[in-house]
Amino acid sequence: MNLHSVQLGEIVKVKDLQQIDSLLSKRLNAFGIKEGCRICMIQKGWFSGACILECQGQKIGLRKKDLMNIKVEQL
Amino acid sequence: MSRLALIGNPNIGKTSLFNTLTNSYEYVGNWSGVTVEKKVGQVKKLQKEIIDLPGVYTLNPISRDESVVTSFLLEDQVDGILNIIDASNFERNMQLTIDILELRKPVFICLNMIDVAKKKGISIDVEKLQRFLGVPVIPISARTGKGVEGIYAAIQDSDRTQQRFTLTYDDLIEEGISKIEALLQHIPEEQRRWCTIQFLMENEAVDAYLKEKEYFEKLVAIRTALEKQLGEPLNKAIAKKRDLYISTIYSEVVIQEKSERQWSEKIDKILTHPILGVPIFLALMFLMFQATFAWIGTPLSDLLDGFVSGTLTETVTNGLKAIGAAPFIINLICDGIIAGVGGVLVFIPQIFVLFFFISLLEDSGYMARIAVVMDRLMEFFGLNGKAFIPMIVSFGCNVPGVMAARTIEQPRERLLTILVAPFMSCSARLPVYALFGAAFFTEHQSLVVFSLYIMGIVIALIVTKILSMTILKNETSVFIVELPAYHVPQLKTLWRSTWEKGKGFFRKAGTIIFAGSVIIWLLSYLGPHGANVNMDESFLAMIGGAFGVLFIPLGFGTWQAGASLIAGFLAKEVIVSTMAIIYGVSEGVLSSTMTTHFTALSAYTFLAFVLLYMPCLATVGAIKRETQSVKWTLFATLYPFVVAYIIALIIYGIGNLLM
Numbered sequence A: 001m002n003l004h005s006v007q008l009g010e011i012v013k014v015k016d017l018q019q020i021d022s023l024l025s026k027r028l029n030a031f032g033i034k035e036g037c038r039i040c041m042i043q044k045g046w047f048s049g050a051c052i053l054e055c056q057g058q059k060i061g062l063r064k065k066d067l068m069n070i071k072v073e074q075l
Numbered sequence B: 001m002s003r004l005a006l007i008g009n010p011n012i013g014k015t016s017l018f019n020t021l022t023n024s025y026e027y028v029g030n031w032s033g034v035t036v037e038k039k040v041g042q043v044k045k046l047q048k049e050i051i052d053l054p055g056v057y058t059l060n061p062i063s064r065d066e067s068v069v070t071s072f073l074l075e076d077q078v079d080g081i082l083n084i085i086d087a088s089n090f091e092r093n094m095q096l097t098i099d100i101l102e103l104r105k106p107v108f109i110c111l112n113m114i115d116v117a118k119k120k121g122i123s124i125d126v127e128k129l130q131r132f133l134g135v136p137v138i139p140i141s142a143r144t145g146k147g148v149e150g151i152y153a154a155i156q157d158s159d160r161t162q163q164r165f166t167l168t169y170d171d172l173i174e175e176g177i178s179k180i181e182a183l184l185q186h187i188p189e190e191q192r193r194w195c196t197i198q199f200l201m202e203n204e205a206v207d208a209y210l211k212e213k214e215y216f217e218k219l220v221a222i223r224t225a226l227e228k229q230l231g232e233p234l235n236k237a238i239a240k241k242r243d244l245y246i247s248t249i250y251s252e253v254v255i256q257e258k259s260e261r262q263w264s265e266k267i268d269k270i271l272t273h274p275i276l277g278v279p280i281f282l283a284l285m286f287l288m289f290q291a292t293f294a295w296i297g298t299p300l301s302d303l304l305d306g307f308v309s310g311t312l313t314e315t316v317t318n319g320l321k322a323i324g325a326a327p328f329i330i331n332l333i334c335d336g337i338i339a340g341v342g343g344v345l346v347f348i349p350q351i352f353v354l355f356f357f358i359s360l361l362e363d364s365g366y367m368a369r370i371a372v373v374m375d376r377l378m379e380f381f382g383l384n385g386k387a388f389i390p391m392i393v394s395f396g397c398n399v400p401g402v403m404a405a406r407t408i409e410q411p412r413e414r415l416l417t418i419l420v421a422p423f424m425s426c427s428a429r430l431p432v433y434a435l436f437g438a439a440f441f442t443e444h445q446s447l448v449v450f451s452l453y454i455m456g457i458v459i460a461l462i463v464t465k466i467l468s469m470t471i472l473k474n475e476t477s478v479f480i481v482e483l484p485a486y487h488v489p490q491l492k493t494l495w496r497s498t499w500e501k502g503k504g505f506f507r508k509a510g511t512i513i514f515a516g517s518v519i520i521w522l523l524s525y526l527g528p529h530g531a532n533v534n535m536d537e538s539f540l541a542m543i544g545g546a547f548g549v550l551f552i553p554l555g556f557g558t559w560q561a562g563a564s565l566i567a568g569f570l571a572k573e574v575i576v577s578t579m580a581i582i583y584g585v586s587e588g589v590l591s592s593t594m595t596t597h598f599t600a601l602s603a604y605t606f607l608a609f610v611l612l613y614m615p616c617l618a619t620v621g622a623i624k625r626e627t628q629s630v631k632w633t634l635f636a637t638l639y640p641f642v643v644a645y646i647i648a649l650i651i652y653g654i655g656n657l658l659m
Helices: A024-029 B012-019 B064-075 B087-101 B116-118 B126-133 B148-157 B171-183 B187-198 B204-210 B215-231 B235-252 B265-272 B275-295 B295-322 B327-347 B348-364 B366-380 B385-396 B398-407 B411-423 B430-440 B443-468 B491-510 B512-525 B539-555 B561-566 B571-588 B588-596 B601-614 B618-628 B632-658
Strands: A009-016 A038-043 A051-055 A060-062 A071-074 B002-008 B023-028 B036-044 B048-053 B079-086 B107-114 B122-124 B137-139 B254-256 B479-482
Touching: A009 B588, A024 B479, A024 B601, A038 B275, A038 B512, A051 B087, A060 B366, B002 B012, B002 B064, B002 B087, B012 B036, B012 B048, B012 B064, B012 B079, B012 B491, B023 B539, B036 B588, B064 B204, B079 B087, B087 B107, B087 B122, B087 B235, B107 B148, B116 B122, B122 B327, B126 B137, B137 B148, B148 B204, B148 B411, B171 B187, B171 B215, B171 B235, B171 B265, B187 B204, B187 B215, B187 B235, B215 B235, B235 B254, B265 B275, B265 B366, B265 B398, B275 B295, B275 B348, B275 B443, B295 B348, B327 B491, B327 B571, B327 B601, B348 B385, B348 B430, B366 B443, B366 B479, B385 B398, B385 B411, B385 B539, B398 B411, B398 B618, B411 B443, B411 B618, B411 B632, B430 B443, B430 B571, B430 B601, B443 B588, B443 B632, B479 B491, B512 B539, B512 B561, B512 B571, B539 B561, B539 B601, B561 B571, B561 B601, B571 B588, B601 B632
Parallel strands: B002 B048, B002 B079, B079 B107, B107 B137
Antiparallel strands: A009 A038, A009 A071, A038 A051, A051 A060, A060 B479, B023 B036, B036 B048, B122 B254
8 A cells, every 4th residue: 555545644664665766755754754664644735735744743744646656555 | 162063853942942042043054065044053151152053853864954964074073062852752852863963973863842741651861761772862852942951961061072872783784884984094083983874875976075085986886895894774773773762761761651633734734725725825925915915915015105205305305404414315315225225215114024924934834834735746847746835935036036945855846846935026126016017007006916926837837847848857746745733823933033134135125236227327417428427318228128129028128127128137126126216317207207107017018028028136146045956047047038038929919909
């Protein structure tokens, strides 16, 4: 399952971050988002717009295409 | 005087803390290589200087403003580091803290946002954290200034001994570290380990710093061999060890309880709503302009205008006559300097109100939400949502707007943003609108001005799309933005950042606008047939006329328009100074004279042209510094002229058809 298909408000576990762009991966790392951490979908954009996620007490905005590359699993 | 550096993540109260700690501050020169102004503040109590560094997540830089911090730590000497961390986001903040601790300078950790953490159900055992890290940890509230005494005390108590924080990595890595350390003899012993670890993590700023050394290739060879031995990327291996360490501390010092629902969650749901987000943003922008023009700014400006053109001019004229000054001098001062500089200074209230609102947007945390809400639209045009922030900043002034593009990670997107940011209508263009608005569009002034702001955005987007499909294509686009917690901005911070933006305007009034006014007045006073000529026969009319011919198809092909547009390259306000001098001298009633040279349509066309036609001199300078390229600077300076001409032609053409 990828992160974009998660329901609003659902908390999932990050499984695989291999597919994402290297620049983005560096930044996600700095934000402390890595395999095994829990992440929650807060807001989905219209027309495949950017989504807002919550992870470890911080909120970040990410694009749909990048979310599609993040594999997650249900808790 | 000894110096401390202030380092922390973005949006966690760093600027508030800086403002609380320092009595006075100044911008001192530039960083080497990149042009971020160095902000240095004085702490009288400690007899120390504090250097405010850009907010970063780690010392391993991605964007350009981040590399400033690492380069600073490599090249400048500081006596200690104030590391501000966000208690409500402990794990992420510790990543940077470990980077800093490994530097082995005295570190003082300022634990901020304890109240926010408490609301999230998080509390931190300060004593325990202190013991773990071996450096002072001071709980503070940067906003209210609570706990600042603790920082003073900690700094005074510190006996200047080196802290020896060491996080031991896996044996293989440690072996590699000692091999590299042995080569880095020119680096002070304390910093050698830090430099080595950063090098192993492929920190670009450290690579650039070591590149010139003759042993650089040896270093790279060690790094590559080590990575092969490990069988995984080095930065991953190092990060793993750090994560383990951080989670150990976390489990010992952080107590997480059930959190209460926060008010900001509800607001955020509405402000970032997929459908309502954009209209809410536009409504807020309109409200901001309404306040700037209709409610607060314009009434104050009118008062000031009455004073400058009435009382002040009369008093000065009488005073000069009384001391027997020559008519030439009286004319120069009253019709040249007071008309020119004063004509611009009366717009100070409007400009400050606008700057105030922009600072409010920046400080409240709403900016990042705009980036998310706007990302889909911006993606379509070939940019990302973050590019919207420089654009809004450009509403204040294009110079910081161009510089704000630094936070954009992707080089191509950064360049694109720099190229289109000057289309945003800055506050210097505002006096021009106000002048014409009062003369031609009294009824609908706010609407006319708002339409110009929107026009700026729309043209910028269209140009972006064209550029991203032609000369600036390829490269994948990246978008990631942190949404900081909302907070009510601190008054001192708000005032400082408003003043920060506005003071440049005073400086301009005293320099470029002053000089421009004197030159323009002289050119209007002198002609081929001597001094004090009829203005239509002055040098100014000749120069303006030659240039003005270009604009006949646009409906404002007069020498007055030509002359003011040339002058406007210095700074957009000079257009108003020029007009004030030209029309002020000839009759005194500005708006009625202007109607002889402009119709409502050609006035609007002229405003659109002024909005788009060329970045001002200061912006060109900023573009040069930011792009480091003469070619792109030239392009950025000249192509808007073509765009402006086409747009003005369209507006004038359609307008003529309709009328």
